[in-house]
Amino acid sequence: MVIEDYDKEKDINLGMVYFDSLKNDDAEKYVESIKKLNYESVFETSSGDGFMYSGKNDDGAEVVFSYTNDGSGTLSYTDSQFMFVENPYDNGFTGDSSSSEDVDMTDDVPWPEKFFNDIPELEGKITQVSSSSPQDKYVFIEYVTKDNAMNYLNKLKEIGFTETPSESQSGNNLYYEAGNEKGDYIIFDWSDSEYATINLLKGE
Numbered sequence: 001m002v003i004e005d006y007d008k009e010k011d012i013n014l015g016m017v018y019f020d021s022l023k024n025d026d027a028e029k030y031v032e033s034i035k036k037l038n039y040e041s042v043f044e045t046s047s048g049d050g051f052m053y054s055g056k057n058d059d060g061a062e063v064v065f066s067y068t069n070d071g072s073g074t075l076s077y078t079d080s081q082f083m084f085v086e087n088p089y090d091n092g093f094t095g096d097s098s099s100s101e102d103v104d105m106t107d108d109v110p111w112p113e114k115f116f117n118d119i120p121e122l123e124g125k126i127t128q129v130s131s132s133s134p135q136d137k138y139v140f141i142e143y144v145t146k147d148n149a150m151n152y153l154n155k156l157k158e159i160g161f162t163e164t165p166s167e168s169q170s171g172n173n174l175y176y177e178a179g180n181e182k183g184d185y186i187i188f189d190w191s192d193s194e195y196a197t198i199n200l201l202k203g204e
Contacts, residue, residue, distance in 0.1 A: 020072040027067040068133050123148045139198040149190040
């Protein structure tokens, strides 16, 4: 299955490919081909069930490849326009956007509460929830203000996602990934286009 999303107004490109029947050797070769395209690693993990690789290039484009030993997995991609759009802070933007005031904020799909357990929901409009295996979930959320994104990042730290963290912040985006004592791993990404993604990978 292939999922593509392009928001012309916000100039956001997203893509996700679900696959199966892939051999382990071919999956490993594919990761090497990603690296050769200058997607440098921001996160890598492996277990008895498979592995995941997340990388970014110099333009800010991001690719996440996950593979499980049954031959299934996902490939997700966001282009540089998702990560680095024109900086609205030059025009006095404070992060308290009112763009959602005239928008129906009803979620297109519900928050996957059972899967996320005690991990809180991020305030915004959920547009898509997907997964490549029983161990992971991707949540796509629009109309997320910077204040809400910052508060959410702090909440993740408060509930224990502080193991081997990687964090970057700028006027344009927030990025945070870390594990917890249970072996779960979360990747939280927000851009000043008010688009956010949350990827939770559960440990064994």
